[in-house]
Amino acid sequence: MSRLLDRFLRYVRVGTTANEKSGTYPSSPGQRVLGAMLLNELSEMGILDALQDENGIVWGTLPATVAHQAPTVAFVAHVDTSPETTGEGVKPIVHEGYDGEDIVLPGDPTKVLRPAEDPDLAKLVGQTIITTDGTTLLGGDDKAGVAVVMEAAQRMLEQPELPRGPVRLCFTCDEEIGHGVDHVDIQTLGARVAYTLDGSGVGEIDIETFSADLATVTITGTNIHPAIAKGRMVNAVRIAGQFLARLPCNEQAPEVTDGRDGFLHPYTIEGGVGKTTIRILLRDFDTPKLAERAELLRQTAREVVKDYPTATIEVKITEQYRNMADGLRKEPRAAAFAEEAMRRVGLTPKLAIVRGGTDGSRLTEKGLPTPNLSTGEHNIHSPLEWTCLEEMETAVRVVLELAGVWSGERS
Ligand SMILES: [Zn+2]
Numbered sequence: 001m002s003r004l005l006d007r008f009l010r011y012v013r014v015g016t017t018a019n020e021k022s023g024t025y026p027s028s029p030g031q032r033v034l035g036a037m038l039l040n041e042l043s044e045m046g047i048l049d050a051l052q053d054e055n056g057i058v059w060g061t062l063p064a065t066v067a068h069q070a071p072t073v074a075f076v077a078h079v080d081t082s083p084e085t086t087g088e089g090v091k092p093i094v095h096e097g098y099d100g101e102d103i104v105l106p107g108d109p110t111k112v113l114r115p116a117e118d119p120d121l122a123k124l125v126g127q128t129i130i131t132t133d134g135t136t137l138l139g140g141d142d143k144a145g146v147a148v149v150m151e152a153a154q155r156m157l158e159q160p161e162l163p164r165g166p167v168r169l170c171f172t173c174d175e176e177i178g179h180g181v182d183h184v185d186i187q188t189l190g191a192r193v194a195y196t197l198d199g200s201g202v203g204e205i206d207i208e209t210f211s212a213d214l215a216t217v218t219i220t221g222t223n224i225h226p227a228i229a230k231g232r233m234v235n236a237v238r239i240a241g242q243f244l245a246r247l248p249c250n251e252q253a254p255e256v257t258d259g260r261d262g263f264l265h266p267y268t269i270e271g272g273v274g275k276t277t278i279r280i281l282l283r284d285f286d287t288p289k290l291a292e293r294a295e296l297l298r299q300t301a302r303e304v305v306k307d308y309p310t311a312t313i314e315v316k317i318t319e320q321y322r323n324m325a326d327g328l329r330k331e332p333r334a335a336a337f338a339e340e341a342m343r344r345v346g347l348t349p350k351l352a353i354v355r356g357g358t359d360g361s362r363l364t365e366k367g368l369p370t371p372n373l374s375t376g377e378h379n380i381h382s383p384l385e386w387t388c389l390e391e392m393e394t395a396v397r398v399v400l401e402l403a404g405v406w407s408g409e410r411s
Pocket of ligand 1: 078141142175198
């Protein structure tokens with residue numbers, strides 16, 4: 001386990017914060033630096049085809065240990081961290097044999113992890129907890145996944161007696177800003193099934209994500225100096241207010257929904273009298289409902305514009321990602337075998353839904369079924385982020401068992 005811990009500590013010390021405003025891919029240089037470190041380690045392990053491609057993505061293959069043609073399984077994790085909290089200069093702190101007390105983070109003593117408010121932490125007394133010093137995020141999302149996949153690969157090479165078909169490894173960039181699989185070609189990945197190691201806690205398999213569209217509502221009015229505006233100005237800012245006021249915010253907003261309920265979420269508004277633009281996230285587990293929500297926006301636009309005959313309100317819909325459940329239904333073994341692998345390491349697997357998207361949502365949509373597996377992440381994107389070494393170790397064992405379960409199949 002100490003090798004797994006060393007790996008994790010090594011990876012979190014490399015700053016890889018994704019940068020939405022960058023014009024490059026990957027969006028920050030640290031992602032290439034960490035990728036180069038992984039490439040080096042994979043080569044040292046003896047993975048002959050390991051490479052870092054021109055986009056910074058790291059690939060590698062472990063040959064099969066079974067004689068028959070077994071399906072290829074891919075394991076995927078992302079090297080970038082969320083821009084919501086800085087990931088530069090991470091100083092991880094290891095709490096061995098966690099005593100169950102509050103953990104005060106020394107770099108910012110106002111940041112305190114309290115087991116009384118964090119039931120996941122309360123359950124882990126005696127285990128090894130890794131926190132930050134309170135001034136950065138930890139980057140367990142997703143360096144816990146990176147460390148788990150790297151450690152599993154090394155153990156597979158050290159234990160050729162374990163049955164497996166061909167295993168593909170893929171370390172992606174810029175997942176946190178929605179570009180994790182822009183440059184991942186599923187033909188290059190060449191797998192029958194893939195798993196992202198990017199989930200919280202232990203023993204969960206994410207088999208559903210939201211389906212997601214973006215609505216861009218552009219309101220065009222008429223701007224003129226207020227002194228001579230009577231009867232001539234048409235104020236797009238006021239129209240935007242009217243438009244937003246008519247949306248069903250009480251039953252279809254993220255702040256009042258949970259579980260399987262979707263929402264409409266206006267999250268940016270910008271512009272002025274002549275033109276105002278509102279961006280609205282449309283989210284639902286039930287993909288056809290996105291079209292209903294888009295129609296509601298168009299209907300609202302038609303109603304509002306009646307009062308402003310010379311204004312226009314345009315509603316443009318852009319597809320973002322789709323619920324992976326739609327694609328996973330075509331390959332029921334993807335989730336079933338993950339459940340079996342978890343049972344083999346003594347867990348009671350839990351199928352879960354994600355009120356968001358994962359790299360797997362888009363890989364599944366492209367035709368590669370890709371559930372997401374627990375890998376010991378907690379309080380992600382926050383200075384209060386932490387991971388548990390024992391949960392990461394369990395994730396390594398799940399990966400080994402999962403390769404074993406798939407090796408019993410024929411491709
Ligand atoms: Zn992640």
